[in-house]
Amino acid sequence: MRYAMTGDLKVERGRMTGLNDSQVLWRKCIVCAGGECLEVAILGERVLLRSSRDPGLQLRLTHAEWREFVVGVRDGEFDADV
Numbered sequence: 001m002r003y004a005m006t007g008d009l010k011v012e013r014g015r016m017t018g019l020n021d022s023q024v025l026w027r028k029c030i031v032c033a034g035g036e037c038l039e040v041a042i043l044g045e046r047v048l049l050r051s052s053r054d055p056g057l058q059l060r061l062t063h064a065e066w067r068e069f070v071v072g073v074r075d076g077e078f079d080a081d082v
Contacts, residue, residue, distance in 0.1 A: 028052065 029038040037052040047066040049059040061069065072078060 024048070026050070 024041045024043060026039045026041045029040075032038075032052070035052065039050050039052055039055070041048045045062065047061045047063060049061065050057065
């Protein structure tokens with residue numbers, strides 16, 4: 001099984017263990033669709049993203065990757081073609 005360790009934080013198959021929500025300040029997006037919200041937290045050198053529907057599954061980005069993601073969102077890079 002692949003996993004990474006950061007202090008007491010263990011990441012295994014995209015799910016974090018060894019850290020409870022009281023240790024992380026999750027910020028929720030103001031605009032949510034049907035209760036499914038994007039949540040963001042800063043944890044040391046990482047920016048964590050998760051969906052409120054499946055909070056155990058999290059995406060981990062570096063600060064540089066997070067900046068690139070935000071620029072892409074602002075530029076419409078991820079807009080769906082409707």
